Amino acid sequence: MYVSENNRDDSDRTAFRKAEKKYKLYYDNNASSKNKKKKQPKPVDLTEVLDFRSILECYLRNGALPPGVIVLHENFTSPVFSLQNRPGFYFIPGALTMEKQCSLIRESLTDFPQPPNRTNHNAMYGPIQDVFGAAKEGKVLVEDNSPNSSSETDADVDHGDCKEWKFATQKEVLLRKCKSVSASTLLRKLRWSTLGLQFDWSKRNYDMSLPHNKIPEALCELAKQLAKSALPAGVEFNPEAAIVNYFGLGDTLGGHLDDMEADWSKPIVSLSLGCKAIFLLGGKSREDSPLAMFLRSGDVVLMAGDARECFHGVPRIFTDEENAEIGHLEKQLTHEEDLCFLQYIQTSRININIRQVF
Numbered sequence: 001m002y003v004s005e006n007n008r009d010d011s012d013r014t015a016f017r018k019a020e021k022k023y024k025l026y027y028d029n030n031a032s033s034k035n036k037k038k039k040q041p042k043p044v045d046l047t048e049v050l051d052f053r054s055i056l057e058c059y060l061r062n063g064a065l066p067p068g069v070i071v072l073h074e075n076f077t078s079p080v081f082s083l084q085n086r087p088g089f090y091f092i093p094g095a096l097t098m099e100k101q102c103s104l105i106r107e108s109l110t111d112f113p114q115p116p117n118r119t120n121h122n123a124m125y126g127p128i129q130d131v132f133g134a135a136k137e138g139k140v141l142v143e144d145n146s147p148n149s150s151s152e153t154d155a156d157v158d159h160g161d162c163k164e165w166k167f168a169t170q171k172e173v174l175l176r177k178c179k180s181v182s183a184s185t186l187l188r189k190l191r192w193s194t195l196g197l198q199f200d201w202s203k204r205n206y207d208m209s210l211p212h213n214k215i216p217e218a219l220c221e222l223a224k225q226l227a228k229s230a231l232p233a234g235v236e237f238n239p240e241a242a243i244v245n246y247f248g249l250g251d252t253l254g255g256h257l258d259d260m261e262a263d264w265s266k267p268i269v270s271l272s273l274g275c276k277a278i279f280l281l282g283g284k285s286r287e288d289s290p291l292a293m294f295l296r297s298g299d300v301v302l303m304a305g306d307a308r309e310c311f312h313g314v315p316r317i318f319t320d321e322e323n324a325e326i327g328h329l330e331k332q333l334t335h336e337e338d339l340c341f342l343q344y345i346q347t348s349r350i351n352i353n354i355r356q357v358f
């Protein structure tokens, strides 16, 4: 969305924007002359970032909790924490087993971005099959200029009168004069995919006319189980849509509200995978100072009721070895066929957020 300079100045002054700037990745131009070639991230003060893993460790050791943090109940692998001044917000540190994290990472890169699920690449290239596999094989996506290329495909529905795009080998690309983009570039630039009911970002609503598959059963079941903490006994959560966000170095998710679903008493179930991130949970106005907290691989956040009206965003992910905190994934993804997943996740974060729409 276009933001005029005046508006931008205004929004820069909100408490939420200030916090985003505080935690965002900036590079140090004044790094020592020795390191001039390698850009150094500017140091950031993390002392005010809530760390639910430390809170959990302390709680398990001696039952102590910091002011404002409440333990709800303990029917998962980890207790469910909530915050006194943010009703409807729940944090379950380390809720996903290592095996579950690995299988969700694999699915997020292979199955979830497959048509009819849409991704950010649809607008430009139409539906693309198996970007991850094509990247592994060093393939290239090329514009198909052949006279036989179908004119009645989904691709045309998605992006007007553009040609169809298909994967080809590097050798084939050299023989043809056509526009091309490598599958590894597409994978690096994969920003989101949508499961279940498809979200239309340009209209900011769910487009029921778009073809879609149901959310995979295992993910559905997981979300239903996790959602129980945020619902009165006997009330069911019915997962109908999910957004998978992919973050690379320097990527952020600006402060926003998730307000396109009909029933806000139902939670958004949000799963974190891969590199550690900072999550900002604000209030109902951008002027409210947000709370910053770490999100690590395996953490689960639920936002229901009042918390559905709170601005939130992700101003930072940590991709460096020391701060990414994905050692457990590195130990798990050791089989040869897993190395490509490991390579991706070592510098990336994936978030899967699951919603009931109606």
Ligand SMILES: O=C(O)CCC(=O)C(=O)O
Residues within 6 Å of the ligand: 243, 245, 253, 258, 270, 272, 279, 295, 312, 313, 314, 351, 353
């Ligand atoms: O990446 C996250 O943890 C948050 C994602 C989110 O807020 C969203 O997709 O609406």
